[in-house]
Amino acid sequence: MNYYKYIPIDVVNGPGTRCTLFVCGCEHHCKGCYNQATWPFDAGFPFGEDQEDRIISDLNDTRIHRRGLSLSGGEPLHPRNVPALLHLVRRIRTECSPVKDIWLWSGFVLDELNAEQRQLIDLVDVMIDGKFVLELKDPKLDWRGSSNQVIHEFDRSNAWWKKQG
Numbered sequence: 137m138n139y140y141k142y143i144p145i146d147v148v149n150g151p152g153t154r155c156t157l158f159v160c161g162c163e164h165h166c167k168g169c170y171n172q173a174t175w176p177f178d179a180g181f182p183f184g185e186d187q188e189d190r191i192i193s194d195l196n197d198t199r200i201h202r203r204g205l206s207l208s209g210g211e212p213l214h215p216r217n218v219p220a221l222l223h224l225v226r227r228i229r230t231e232c233s234p235v236k237d238i239w240l241w242s243g244f245v246l247d248e249l250n251a252e253q254r255q256l257i258d259l260v261d262v263m264i265d266g267k268f269v270l271e272l273k274d275p276k277l278d279w280r281g282s283s284n285q286v287i288h289e290f291d292r293s294n295a296w297w298k299k300q301g
């Protein structure tokens with residue numbers, strides 16, 4: 137997987153102060169996409185263990201409280217990106233304390249995800265789903281670009297990573 141941009145202190149993409157990772161690769165090609173530079177899978181930079189370590193270190197930094205991580209793109213749930221993000225998110229769930237919330241934006245809708253994509257969604261707290269539809273664009277919406285997109289807030293109160301430590 138390649139990533140396009142990493143923002144270590146972000147107050148725009150999700151609630152509170154966060155880390156945000158924009159991944160590369162998207163085949164939805166929504167008309168009016170705000171981030172077309174992320175469409176090629178070979179744009180940006182390779183994402184590896186060094187980038188994982190940096191994100192986890194930032195999330196655990198006690199000098200600046202980050203509420204969590206935002207995953208955007210590009211398409212985080214493209215099958216070519218899911219394995220790398222699964223690895224990252226599993227590490228966050230075991231190595232970050234206190235527990236961080238993870239938000240994910242996708243052009244796929246929740247009901248159409250395959251088993252591997254669902255493995256990743258099972259580890260996040262919030263998914264904003266659906267393609268961007270220019271005709272339904274509404275700048276007044278929180279966290280969404282167009283009104284077809286849905287914010288799914290999952291109840292993770294019994295999640296295994298909340299019972300650790």
Ligand code: SF4
Pocket residue numbers: 162163164165166169170171172174209210211242243267268
């Ligand atoms: S899913 Fe997102 S990144 Fe992909 S084309 Fe649509 S708006 Fe752009």
